[in-house]
Amino acid sequence: MGWKFLTRRSTLIEAQHCANLLESIGIRAQVRNRFLSGALGEIPQVEAWPQVWIPEGRDTAETLAALEAAAQDLSDRAPHWACESCGEWIEPQFAACWQCGAPRRAP
Numbered sequence: 001m002g003w004k005f006l007t008r009r010s011t012l013i014e015a016q017h018c019a020n021l022l023e024s025i026g027i028r029a030q031v032r033n034r035f036l037s038g039a040l041g042e043i044p045q046v047e048a049w050p051q052v053w054i055p056e057g058r059d060t061a062e063t064l065a066a067l068e069a070a071a072q073d074l075s076d077r078a079p080h081w082a083c084e085s086c087g088e089w090i091e092p093q094f095a096a097c098w099q100c101g102a103p104r105r106a107p
Ligand SMILES: [Zn+2]
Pocket: 083, 084, 085, 086, 087, 088, 097, 098, 099, 100, 101, 102
């Protein structure tokens, strides 16, 4: 089966989160470009961002809309959390603090 590019995120955590969300609504997803970030200084940074790929037969716009809806649904249900290290409030979809990088502590 072939795969096609869906979207990219600036961090692997976010890209993996997108893939997890897609899987959670029944859409297969792959994260690519996992190890490219920072490795190739001469290409534009956005090109090195982790990418989310979906099966070739999927409609790109439809899948992006479904992804957005799933993310919205998740943030409606899950509360923000406070970083224990720096006190920053973090959106529920992130597993680590975007400010200091500390991992989320299980409640
Ligand atoms: Zn923090």
